Every structure is written in C-alpha cells, then in structure tokens.
Amino acid sequence: MEQEALLNELKEGRAVTNLLMKHLHLPSSHQTRLVLIEKILGSYENALSILNCNGLVVETKPSLSTMESLPSIDHSSPDKRDVFKKRKTSSGWTEQLRVCSGTSLDNPVDDGFCWRKYGQKAILGSNFPRNVKPEYIVGYYRCTHRHSQGCLAIKQVQKSNDDPTIFEVKYKGRHTCNQTSHFAATYVSVSTESENEGNYSRKRQHQLEVKQKQAQQAFSSFGSGLKVKTEDLDNREDIFPSFPFPVESEQVKNGSFVEALMENDIMGNLSPAFISPATSESNYFSMSPCHMGSFESDLTDIISAPTSVTNSPIGDLDISSLDKLEFDPSFAFDNPEFFY
C-alpha cells in the first residue's frame, strides 16, 4: 500500500525531526544533526518516490546553481539587442514555486507583484527525450517596473502539459521597485492599499481578496502548503524579500506558524519579508504534503504551494490522513526547528 508506506515515511520523518529538535537543545555535535537532517530528507525523498509512483506530480527538479553565475543585465545600453542574450539555463533561479492550481490557469500564483509577460516558450522537461513533444509551456515575466524603476525581478511560470493544474513558478532576482507586495500590503492586509500599486491597485485588490480567500481555503484544507528549500545561498536576502507566496494562511493568521518561527528564533534568520536564511548550511523547510519537488537541487529555493483545493486532485491520496499529520501539534511542520 503506497499510502501506508507514505505515512510511514512521513511518520519517520516526524520522529527524526523531533529527535533533531531534542538534539538542538543538547550539546550534540553538528554532524549528528546533519545526519538527522539527512534522514529527514531521506524520508521525504522516499515519500516523494511513493507519490511519484502514485502518479502525483512531484517530479524531481534539476539542480539550480547559485546566483553568483547570474548574468547581470546591462541596463546601461538597453537599446542594444545583443547586450543580453545569455542563456540562463537553470542558473540563478532563486525560488521555485510549484502550484496545484484550481485557480486561473493564466495566473496561478498572484504574488502581489505586477508582472509583465515578455515571452513564452515551449520547453522540454528535464529527462525528456529530445524527440518527444515539449513538456512545458513556460511564460516569461518581468517586473512591470523594470523600466520605470529598474526592477530586475523576473519569473517563469511553467505549465505542465501532463497536468495543467500544476504550475511551477521560478523567481529570479529581487524586487527593487516600490511595489510593496510582500503580503503585508496585498494578502495580509488587503485593506491597506499600496500607494505604489498605481492604477492596478483597486482592481488588483479585488483579485487579491478573492485569491486570498482561495488561499485560505487551500490552507485550511491542506494545512499549509508552503515549501521552501534553501541551500547555501549567499544571496538569500535577495530571494525572500520577493518571496512570492501568499503567507496569508490560516496558520499564519492564527499565528501558529509565524509564532512558532518567532518563538524559536528562526525569524532572526528571516528576511523582513519572510525568510532570509542566514546560515551557510542547508536550510530547508517544507509544509506541503503534496507538492514536494525534489530535494536534490543545489543552491536553490523551492517553494511550493497549493493555491486552491477546489480543483487539486492529488491522485488517490487521501488528504485527510495527511491532515492528521499536518495538524498534529507535535508534528515537526509546526516546529521551525524542523527547518534546521
């Protein structure tokens, strides 16, 4: 039974996490903790394998490299077409967001920022034979304020042909514009209209309200669907200020998540927006029972979130059983120590 195996893996992960939590309060060695973390990750890997066998979309992600290889966009000579044609491959993507979406297929994740689409491409998936049809349609977006404010944030929205309800959103760069997305202005307090939202603000506000409700529904049913993986990112402060996911979840509202973070002094390592992983060690946290991408990507962040439960078939997975795990007070997801 895959479900049973899955549950076992998750339970094991929880147990090891709890163990790790204890070790954090003990003078145990750093290596001991690393071993525990590896075990946790192993459990997740196994769980993912099971999910993959179940036909769930939890594909393995290719490795992403660091931002240090990021090509710098030359804005000093914007008119020259040959200025920036550097192939980026997968390098430098700072965040990835996988979304089971029952919401708009065109904009599965309204992250509160204003994006402008500048291209679309059918691309092959990783591990995809060359002679097979493209697996993804990728939309390329950049910040609307790129020219006006020189904001370099860009994102890709990748839609799987296999399952159009699954999106993968990659973020790159930080928002240097004055968009005060960051959920404080958009999701958390939709009544607080950003002065910088300009003409979009009113319309967007309504959209955000709707999506906020959707997100809340998603969270309330799924538990939280937030997954972040950070590994050895020197520039993580560049990442999370633009943290794209609506943090407005029930858990967040109830304070359980944030408070847990705060209580455990994790927030000290977080950026003002959400997270600014400060250690050079591998950082990882995951709150998604169903959208865990692979954990093998290096030097990348992966954020995964269901935006709607109304249309998020997760194969045959019995979510209720996961809910028990999710909302088990002792479950490590509630404990930021899990995030290492």
Next chain:
DNA sequence: AACATTTGACCGTC
C-alpha cells in the same frame, strides 16, 4: 493613448 499580451525571430550556450 497607454499598456499588456502574443508570437516569431534572434542570439548565446551547450
């Protein structure tokens, strides 16, 4: 009119 999206072409990398 201003802005956003679409889409084919182009370019750099592999």
Next chain:
DNA sequence: GACGGTCAAATGTT
C-alpha cells in the same frame, strides 16, 4: 543543431 531565454513588432485590451 537543439535548446532556452529574450527581443520587438503586431495585436489586443482598457
């Protein structure tokens, strides 16, 4: 040459 990423003209929307 294939592929991924970007450009920019054409088109659509507000």
